[in-house]
Structures are given as C-alpha cells and as structure tokens.
Amino acid sequence: xxxxxxxxxxxxNAQNAALAQSAGARTAPALLPPVDIFEDASGITLLAxxxxxxxxxxxxxxxxxxxxxxxxxxxxxxxxxxxxYAEVRANxxxxxxxxxxxxxxxxxxxxxxxxxxxxxxxxLEQAKPRRIDVRVE
Amino acid sequence: xxxxxxxTPGDWxxxxxxxxxxxxxxxxxxxxxxxxxxxxxxxxxPALNVGTWAEALEVYAFAPGIDPKSIDVSVEKGLLSIxxxxxxxAAAGDGxxxxxxxxxxxxxxxxxxxxxxxxxxEDADPVRVEATYRDGVLKIVVPKRESxxxxxxxxxxxx
Numbered sequence: 001x002x003x004x005x006x007x008x009x010x011x012x013n014a015q016n017a018a019l020a021q022s023a024g025a026r027t028a029p030a031l032l033p034p035v036d037i038f039e040d041a042s043g044i045t046l047l048a049x050x051x052x053x054x055x056x057x058x059x060x061x062x063x064x065x066x067x068x069x070x071x072x073x074x075x076x077x078x079x080x081x082x083x084x085y086a087e088v089r090a091n092x093x094x095x096x097x098x099x100x101x102x103x104x105x106x107x108x109x110x111x112x113x114x115x116x117x118x119x120x121x122x123x124l125e126q127a128k129p130r131r132i133d134v135r136v137e
Numbered sequence: 138x139x140x141x142x143x144x145t146p147g148d149w150x151x152x153x154x155x156x157x158x159x160x161x162x163x164x165x166x167x168x169x170x171x172x173x174x175x176x177x178x179x180x181x182x183p184a185l186n187v188g189t190w191a192e193a194l195e196v197y198a199f200a201p202g203i204d205p206k207s208i209d210v211s212v213e214k215g216l217l218s219i220x221x222x223x224x225x226x227a228a229a230g231d232g233x234x235x236x237x238x239x240x241x242x243x244x245x246x247x248x249x250x251x252x253x254x255x256x257x258x259e260d261a262d263p264v265r266v267e268a269t270y271r272d273g274v275l276k277i278v279v280p281k282r283e284s285x286x287x288x289x290x291x292x293x294x295x296x
Contacts, residue, residue, distance in 0.1 A: 034245035036226045040238065047226050049246055051183075051199035051273035075197055075274060081188035088184045088199055115201025115273015 030094035031073070033117075041129065043122035044103065050093055051115040058112050060119070062105045068096040069117065102127035182247035183219070183275070187255060191286065194279040196255055201273025208270070210277060212263040217279065220252035260285035 036047040050058070052073040061068045072092045099105060099121065107122045183200035198219050200208070208221040225248035257263070262282045269276050 034247070035243050036241075036246045037243040038226075038239050038241045040240075044242075047246060049199075049201045049273070051201040054272055075186075075276075076271075077188060077195065077197070078190065080190040081195060082190060083186065083188050084194075085185065085187040087180075088186050088197075114203070114270075115199075 029090055030070075030092050031088065031090045032095055033069070033093045035095070041123075043120060046097075046117075046119040046121070048095070048117040048119070049115065050112065050117050053093065053112065053115060053117075055112045058110075058117065060108070060110050062099075062108065065099045065101065065105070066096060067099055067105070067108075067121075068094070069119075070094045181253060182223075182251050183253065185253055185255065191281075193281055194258065194261060196277040196279070198253065198275040198277070199273065200251075200275050203270075203273075205270035205275075208268075208275060210266070210268045210275075212257070212266055212279075215257050215259070215261070215263075217255045217257050217266070217277065218252060219254075219275065219277070220250070222250045223248050225249075 033048045033050050035049075038045055048069060050069075050071055050073075052075055053071040054074065057074065058071045059069075061070070070093065073088075073090075102123055104122045104124045108119065110117060110119045112118075183198040185199075186197040188195050188197075196217060196219075200219075200221070200223075203221055203223050208219065210217070210219055212218075226246065257279060258281075260281045261279045263279070265280045267278045
C-alpha cells in the first residue's frame with residue numbers, strides 16, 4: 001500500500017521527462033537572414049546576408065509559388081573552443097517568400113559570394129511592360 | 138492534475154522555451170557589466186561571437202559582402218576594434234543604368250560605417266593577432282601570452 005502514491009508520482013515524472021525530451025527535439029529556431037529586395041523591368045533581385053555559408057551548402061528551393069532559402073552556418077571553429085559571448089546562437093539560416101504569378105520561377109539565377117546571396121527572379125515574358133504601337137489605318 | 142482547466146499540455150513547451158531563454162540570457166553575459174570602452178549591443182553590425190580555449194581567444198564577426206582589405210582591425214589599450222564600411226546595394230547593382238526605374242520592397246541589410254569593440258583579457262598577446270576573412274565571416278585569433286598559460290612546476294628535492 002505504501003508503493004501506491006509513489007507509483008502515481010513516478011508516472012507523472014516519466015510523462016514530464018518525455019515531454020521535456022520532445023520539446024528539445026523540436027527544430028531549433030533558424031536565423032532569419034536580412035534581405036534587400038528590389039524590382040526593375042527585368043524582374044526581382046534579392047540580396048541576403050548569409051555569413052558563414054559556403055556555396056555548396058546553400059539550398060534554394062521552389063515549391064509552386066513558394067521560394068525557400070536554407071543554409072547551414074559553418075564557422076569551422078575547433079571543438080575545444082568554449083563560447084564566452086554569442087550574439088549569433090543558431091547554426092542555420094532559413095527564410096521563405098511567396099512569389100507572385102508574374103514571376104518566372106524556372107528562370108531563377110543565384111550566386112553566393114563572401115556570404116552575400118544574390119538571387120534574380122525574372123518576370124514572365126508576357127508580364128513585362130510592353131508598348132503597343134498605334135498604327136494609323 | 139493541471140494547475141488550471143485553461144492550461145493544456147501544449148503550454149509546457151512554452152514554459153521550457155521561456156526557461157531556455159532565461160538561461161541563455163544569463164550565460165551569454167549580456168546581463169554582466171562590460172568594460173566602459175567596449176559596450177556592445179546585440180543587433181549591431183557586425184554580430185560577434187567570442188570563444189576561448191587554452192591557446193587563444195577567437196572573435197568571429199559576421200560581416201558579409203565586405204572587401205577584406207578595407208576592414209580595419211586594430212588593438213589598442215587592450216581593446217580589439219573592428220571597423221569599416223559597407224556600401225549600400227543600389228550602388229553595386231546599378232552599373233550604367235541610372236535612369237532605370239526601381240521599386241524597393243525591402244531594405245533590411247545594414248549599410249554604412251560600422252565599428253565594434255571587444256575588451257581583451259589581460260593574458261592576450263596583441264602582437265600575434267591574426268585575422269582571416271572567409272564566406273563573409275571575419276575570424277580574429279588573439280593568442281594568449283606564453284607566460285600566462287598554466288605551467289606545471291617540478292619540485293626538485295633539495296639537499
């Protein structure tokens with residue numbers, strides 16, 4: 001009879017521990033890279049700050065009208081290094097954007113240099129501003 | 138079982154996140170007072186991470202899109218200072234099309250002059266500081282003075 005209340009508490013503790021573990025296993029928050037976005041006649045240009053990202057690790061995905069930029073941050077520091085002060089506390093970047101229907105998602109060009117991603121999304125031909133000549137009959 | 142009928146098990150996640158944030162705040166040293174010449178703020182450009190090991194102190198500055206030759210890294214009065222300038226994007230992208238119409242939808246990236254200062258510990262050796270720039274991260278290695286490293290002293294038997 002003495003063991004009865006102990007068992008109830010043990011079950012409660014086990015439940016708490018399981019929840020704590022699953023909470024830790026959720027995806028760690030990603031860094032949101034700051035972006036500059038501007039548009040001209042040829043399409044949209046996006047610049048993103050991705051320091052510590054090498055070209056081969058960068059992943060740019062397009063799913064329908066959804067563009068996702070994802071990349072791991074690799075500092076290459078030695079494992080013996082102990083953090084003293086950290087303003088950057090995640091190890092991967094992620095940001096996504098919705099692309100409007102006048103953009104040509106198949107023609108996206110991207111380049112990464114010195115941690116800056118330059119991405120160009122052209123406009124669909126028919127969406128580009130066109131002048132219509134008026135002929136005199 | 139639950140303190141209140143309005144709280145669900147899902148709230149435990151929020152509690153753990155809050156606890157994590159508070160611990161992070163304490164351990165990151167943001168609450169600790171800094172040297173008066175090296176007051177920093179998270180959110181300034183470039184962001185800094187500082188780590189240490191037996192041989193050296195390492196400072197990582199996250200500064201993409203800068204010409205490494207133009208970054209000024211100097212040590213004075215026990216302070217490591219990193220300064221430079223990042224040009225705004227429009228200047229780089231324009232080329233020879235000054236009259237092109239352009240709409241700006243986002244301008245979140247930092248541009249302009251920047252300066253960050255890190256107070257170096259007493260055992261830092263300013264003469265042997267090395268800085269490298271790769272993939273937009275400036276890595277500064279500040280070795281520690283030989284004499285300040287832990288040494289074992291042999292005890293000789295006197296006779």
